[in-house]
Amino acid sequence: xxxxxxxxxxxxxxxxxGEGWTIEEALPRPIGATGGNFSLGYLAKNTDGRKGFVKVxxxxxIFRSPDPTRFMQEITEAxxxxxxxxxxxxxxRLSRVVAAYHHNSLPAPxxxxxxxxxxxxxxxxxxxxxxxxxxxxxxxxxxxxxxxNAANGIAQxxxxxxxxxxxxxxxxxxxxPLPDLGRTAKIGDLGRAxxxxxxxxxxxxxxxxxxxxxxxxxxxxxxxxxxxxxxLACDIYxxxxxxxxxxxxxxxxxxxxTFLDPTHSPQxxxxxYKDALPYVQAAHATALDALGNDxxxxxxxxxxxxxxxxxxCLTDPDLEQRGHHASRKANQPYALNRIVSQxxxxxxxxxxxxxxxxxx
Amino acid sequence: xxxxxxxxxxxxxxRAADALGLAxxxxxxxxxxxxxxFIESTNTNSLLAAAAAQVRRHLEQIPMTGxxxxxxxxxxxxxxxxxxxxxxxxxxxxxxxxxxxxxQTLLGQPGKAKRSLSTALTLAPxxxxxxxxxxxxxxxxxxxxxxxxxxxxxxxxxxxxxLAAEIASDxxxxxxxxxxxxxxxxxxxxxxxxxxxxxxxxxxxxxxxxGGRDKRARKFLNQxxxxxxxxxxxxxxxxxxxxGFTIRPVKEPERRFEAEAIEARxxxxxxxxxxxxxxxxxxxxxxxxxxxxxxxxxxxxxxxxDIAEQAARTGRLANPxxxxxxxxxxxxxxxxxxxxxxxxILADCPSPQDAQESxxxxxxxxxxxxxxxxxxxxxxxxxxxxxxxxxxxLPDKAALAASFWAREEVRAKTPSAIxxxxxxxxxxxxxxxxxxxxxxxxxxxAISYTGEARPIAAKREGTEPPGRP
Numbered sequence: 001x002x003x004x005x006x007x008x009x010x011x012x013x014x015x016x017x018g019e020g021w022t023i024e025e026a027l028p029r030p031i032g033a034t035g036g037n038f039s040l041g042y043l044a045k046n047t048d049g050r051k052g053f054v055k056v057x058x059x060x061x062i063f064r065s066p067d068p069t070r071f072m073q074e075i076t077e078a079x080x081x082x083x084x085x086x087x088x089x090x091x092x093r094l095s096r097v098v099a100a101y102h103h104n105s106l107p108a109p110x111x112x113x114x115x116x117x118x119x120x121x122x123x124x125x126x127x128x129x130x131x132x133x134x135x136x137x138x139x140x141x142x143x144x145x146x147x148x149n150a151a152n153g154i155a156q157x158x159x160x161x162x163x164x165x166x167x168x169x170x171x172x173x174x175x176x177p178l179p180d181l182g183r184t185a186k187i188g189d190l191g192r193a194x195x196x197x198x199x200x201x202x203x204x205x206x207x208x209x210x211x212x213x214x215x216x217x218x219x220x221x222x223x224x225x226x227x228x229x230x231x232l233a234c235d236i237y238x239x240x241x242x243x244x245x246x247x248x249x250x251x252x253x254x255x256x257x258t259f260l261d262p263t264h265s266p267q268x269x270x271x272x273y274k275d276a277l278p279y280v281q282a283a284h285a286t287a288l289d290a291l292g293n294d295x296x297x298x299x300x301x302x303x304x305x306x307x308x309x310x311x312x313c314l315t316d317p318d319l320e321q322r323g324h325h326a327s328r329k330a331n332q333p334y335a336l337n338r339i340v341s342q343x344x345x346x347x348x349x350x351x352x353x354x355x356x357x358x359x360x
Numbered sequence: 361x362x363x364x365x366x367x368x369x370x371x372x373x374x375r376a377a378d379a380l381g382l383a384x385x386x387x388x389x390x391x392x393x394x395x396x397x398f399i400e401s402t403n404t405n406s407l408l409a410a411a412a413a414q415v416r417r418h419l420e421q422i423p424m425t426g427x428x429x430x431x432x433x434x435x436x437x438x439x440x441x442x443x444x445x446x447x448x449x450x451x452x453x454x455x456x457x458x459x460x461x462x463x464q465t466l467l468g469q470p471g472k473a474k475r476s477l478s479t480a481l482t483l484a485p486x487x488x489x490x491x492x493x494x495x496x497x498x499x500x501x502x503x504x505x506x507x508x509x510x511x512x513x514x515x516x517x518x519x520x521x522x523l524a525a526e527i528a529s530d531x532x533x534x535x536x537x538x539x540x541x542x543x544x545x546x547x548x549x550x551x552x553x554x555x556x557x558x559x560x561x562x563x564x565x566x567x568x569x570x571g572g573r574d575k576r577a578r579k580f581l582n583q584x585x586x587x588x589x590x591x592x593x594x595x596x597x598x599x600x601x602x603x604g605f606t607i608r609p610v611k612e613p614e615r616r617f618e619a620e621a622i623e624a625r626x627x628x629x630x631x632x633x634x635x636x637x638x639x640x641x642x643x644x645x646x647x648x649x650x651x652x653x654x655x656x657x658x659x660x661x662x663x664x665x666d667i668a669e670q671a672a673r674t675g676r677l678a679n680p681x682x683x684x685x686x687x688x689x690x691x692x693x694x695x696x697x698x699x700x701x702x703x704x705i706l707a708d709c710p711s712p713q714d715a716q717e718s719x720x721x722x723x724x725x726x727x728x729x730x731x732x733x734x735x736x737x738x739x740x741x742x743x744x745x746x747x748x749x750x751x752x753x754l755p756d757k758a759a760l761a762a763s764f765w766a767r768e769e770v771r772a773k774t775p776s777a778i779x780x781x782x783x784x785x786x787x788x789x790x791x792x793x794x795x796x797x798x799x800x801x802x803x804x805x806a807i808s809y810t811g812e813a814r815p816i817a818a819k820r821e822g823t824e825p826p827g828r829p
Contacts, residue, residue: 028369129366129374169378170362211385212363219385241381249374249408251381258414267387270556271488271519278484282455285446294407312450321452 011111012042012056019102020047021120023054038062038075039191044120052101052120059114074201076117078191081200083119085162085190092160096153098122098173098188121188124173128185128246131174140299141350143246146172146185148343150242153187154235155336161196163231166209167238169245194231212253213238216280216317219253219266222273229319232334236323239339240314247307248294252315255287256280280317288312303349310342364391371398377408383415393419439463454484458493465646466678470501477510485513488521495525500646504532515539520546520560527563537567547583558584558592562599569599578607587611590643594618601626617643621653628798630661641671648682651675655688659695660760660795663802668692683710683717691724699731716757719748723761730768738768746787756794759787763799770803781807 015023027041038061042054057079062071086100098121105117128146132138150172157164164171166189173188192202192209206223207214215237217224224230241252260283262268269276288308295304316322324338363379376398383389392415399412443460450456457480464473477494484490491514498507507529514522515538523546527537537543543564547557561584568577581599584592588609597619600607609616621636637654644650651671659668672689679685686709693702706725712718726741742765749758762784769777781803788796 129372129378132374133372168363169374170366210362212361212379212382214385245378249377249405250411251378253381253384254377254411255407257381257384258411262418266385275487278453278455278487278489281450281453282459285450285453285456289446290407290410294405318452 011109012116015106015109015116017044017054017102017106017116017118017120018104021045021052021054021102022047038065038071043123046101050101051123053123055119055121057117059117063114077201079117079119081195081198082191082193084198085193085195086119086121088160088195089157089162089190092156094153094156094160096149096156096186097190098124098186122175122186124186124188125176126174127170128172128174128242129169131183132246132249139350140247140354141347142183144343144347144350146174146183147239147243147246148340148347149185150187151239151336151340151343154239155340157187157193158232158235158334158336162190163194163196163227163235164190164192164209165194165231165234165238166192166213167235167242168210168213169242169251172242194227196227196231209234209238213241213251214253215315216253216256216266217273217319220269220273220276220280221266224319228334233319233322236334236336236339237315240311243307243314243343244291244311248291252284252287252311255291256283256317259283259286259290277317284312284315284317299350300353303346303353306342306346310339310346314339364395367395367398373399373402373404376402377404380408380411380415383411383418389415389418437467440467452483454480454487454490457483458490461493461497462646465497465500468678468680473497474501474506481510486517488519491522492525495529499529499532500648504529504534508533508535516542518542518546518549518551520552520557524560524563527560527567531563531567531570540564540567547580554583554586555589558586558588559595562588562592562595565599566595569603574603578603578605581607585610590616590618594622597622597626618650621650621657625653625657625661628661628795630657630798633657634662634664634667637671638667641674645674646678648675648679648685651679651682652684652688655685655692659688659692661798663695665692665695669696681710683712683721686710687717687720687724691727694724694728694731697731699728702728703732715748715752716754719745719752719754719757719761722748723764727764727768730772735772735774739765742768755787756791756796759784759791759794759796760799762787763796763803767799767803770807 012023013026017023021044023042023044025043027043038058040056040058042056044052044054046052057075062068062075065071083100083103087103089097090099101120101122103119105115108115126134131146150167154164154167164187167187171187171189172185174183174185176183194200194203194208202208206221207218211219215234218234224233237252244250244252244255257265260279264276264279264283288311291311292304292308295307299307313322313324321328323333324335324342327333327335327338361382363375364382367375367379371394376395379392379395380399383392386392396412396415396419399408400416440460440463443456443463447453447456447460457476461473461476461480464470464476474497477497480490481494491511494510495507498504498510507525511522511526511529514526517523520543523539523543526539527543530537530539543560546552547561547564561580565577565580565584568574568580577599581596584596585607586609588596588611593609593612593616596607596609601622617636617639621633621640624630624633624636634654634657637650637657641647641650641654651674654671655668655675658664658671669689669692672685672692675685676682676689686705690702690705690709693699693705702724706721706728709721712721722741723745724741726738726745728738729735729741730738742761745761746758746765749755749761762780766777766781766784769780781800784796785800788794788800
């Protein structure tokens with residue numbers, strides 16, 4: 001988990017990756033903690049003008065690690081899994097999931113000691129955090145449209161039996177193709193996703209994605225047995241947390257931390273999640289009240305109430321209560337279609353009420 | 361950790377906000393210090409500021425303090441309204457039902473509180489917090505059988521907190537503790553920290569003391585010493601006082617108001633007892649014990665009748681039928697010469713439940729009569745009180761009643777004042793640990809100061825005594 005791995009990034013700049021792609025620039029920081037420690041990031045350009053983000057396996061980092069064989073197996077498995085998954089997503093034309101343009105493994109170039117295994121993804125202009133930082137007072141309509149795009153992406157993944165499990169602000173990538181078309185967003189980084197039809201090395205982890213964004217049941221060590229409760233419900237919680245962040249700058253986990261007594265926190269709790277649940281529910285209820293209080297200045301009450309209701313059902317600490325109530329009644333508790341529609345409607349309402357310019 | 365890397369690489373507000381979510385999963389929040397400092401240095405929204413402030417509390421290890429607003433009836437009513445609103449939106453939250461029961465208890469609505477707790481118990485019949493709250497409530501309304509019933513689903517639990525509640529409710533119901541064997545196993549198991557075991561150890565110690573097995577009892581009390589909870593610390597202080605020995609916690613809990621109050625009262629440090637008593641009542645505004653404790657030490661020990669009145673009024677709100685609180689309120693009022701209200705409270709008081717309570721009532725009636733100008737009626741009240749206490753074998757209570765009687769005779773400048781003072785002093789001599797000594801010392805000081813019987817209240821109010829050079 002170190003950002004100080006001594007990695008010779010520069011030798012790959014200028015490398016021809018095939019199919020018209022050339023590495024242009026090395027990214028200065030680790031791609032991410034969730035599988036990204038042994039990956040390196042580059043920017044690439046195609047001869048047809050497309051720009052790409054290149055994820056390269058950091059073989060040197062693996063060989064310098066304390067347990068190279070284990071890491072080699074884990075990283076190559078994860079790489080192969082992600083490669084096949086993005087291929088599957090691209091072939092199914094999932095419009096709200098970041099597409100992969102090309103992947104391959106090249107023999108070690110003359111300036112480099114290791115082979116180059118890479119995946120080239122479409123390149124975003126940034127993530128939602130950057131957008132929120134750049135546009136101090138980002139319109140509500142744009143914020144909601146971004147989350148609607150994210151919900152759409154997650155629904156598309158669920159439709160092919162894939163759960164993302166690592167939905168967070170840095171994985172909501174913002175694209176700004178043409179000024180007239182406005183901004184659009186896609187879900188990126190399938191490195192910790194789970195495919196119901198294929199096993200991955202991280203499938204056995206209690207928390208597959210970034211622990212900071214894990215739903216409370218996972219933080220308390222609960223491992224639900226069904227794919228739906230363990231994987232899909234996790235995505236739904238993280239979507240709710242993302243919506244909370246985009247609206248208020250605070251994730252739901254930060255709010256739970258704020259309102260949960262320390263004796264009931266995941267670090268201090270010794271009992272089961274079932275026993276902790278009433279405390280988490282109470283903290284969640286207080287968090288929603290505080291959130292409602294915070295949002296009342298930026299929107300009308302009817303919209304605020306709708307959003308709080310939506311966040312409440314998305315982030316409900318009780319797995320049996322999570323998801324849209326109508327979907328639960330229809331015996332599909334974690335179906336996202338109603339949530340996507342509701343976000344679409346709310347984004348439209350915000351566009352009509354508060355905005356002249358709309359996001360795509 | 362990616363959010364933290366991103367923040368460290370290029371700090372921005374939203375990267376900081378993103379990284380703050382790590383607090384929920386990090387064992388040690390230290391890496392979040394720069395994040396918190398960054399958020400604190402920016403003009404951000406109140407929600408993010410609150411989240412950062414919470415992480416700051418963890419970083420600095422600042423204890424949590426609750427905003428106590430339970431002391432006014434309107435606040436309590438507002439609390440009930442607000443909790444009901446929340447429950448309308450989220451009715452399946454058992455902790456909110458417990459909150460509602462507490463607010464209703466504070467308003468003196470035990471029937472409604474019981475219904476709210478029943479709902480909480482239905483929603484979470486095995487939850488530790490709900491169970492212990494229910495047991496505390498049933499003890500409060502003196503229905504230990506209901507506490508036993510609430511715990512029936514948790515039988516066989518190896519949770520030390522629940523076992524402590526089981527044993528305490530069995531003791532209160534007068535039945536043999538049914539979970540003692542499990543409790544002893546848990547205490548010997550080494551599966552729990554000293555803090556987690558402290559309440560169970562104290563509860564077992566209490567049962568052992570009650571059974572006359574003092575040596576075993578002290579062993580368990582010692583087991584609770586290393587890191588007791590607030591309740592356990594109070595229990596250690598109580599048992600030490602009761603048994604006449606000294607056992608002190610190795611590590612004091614942060615909120616040990618009850619224990620501090622008991623210890624201060626034991627060494628007759630009235631100011632400290634009052635201070636801790638106020639915090640204790642603030643912590644448990646529904647409970648009879650802090651209300652009676654504070655109203656007693658404030659009135660008898662510190663002569664702060666205004667504080668005694670407030671403490672009794674606060675306690676009476678949640679416990680309108682408690683005879684001791686009503687008596688202490690009347691006592692505090694009479695001492696401020698509000699004898700009409702005091703008389704009205706005594707007239708509405710529930711009937712005394714035993715001879716001791718009856719004796720206390722007689723004494724307070726005597727005080728109210730004296731202050732109302734009926735010396736004979738006052739004298740009769742005190743006479744009855746002193747005689748009853750002596751008949752009941754309560755020399756300390758007899759001495760205290762006699763000393764207050766003497767104070768009133770002196771204050772009224774009656775011819776029999778000196779005789780009653782002498783009687784009170786004699787009775788106090790037979791009860792050396794009685795608080796009568798405190799009252800008599802003040803009386804003696806007042807008499808020697810003026811050379812004659814004079815109103816005690818005048819000294820308290822700081823007026824110049826007549827004849828002073």
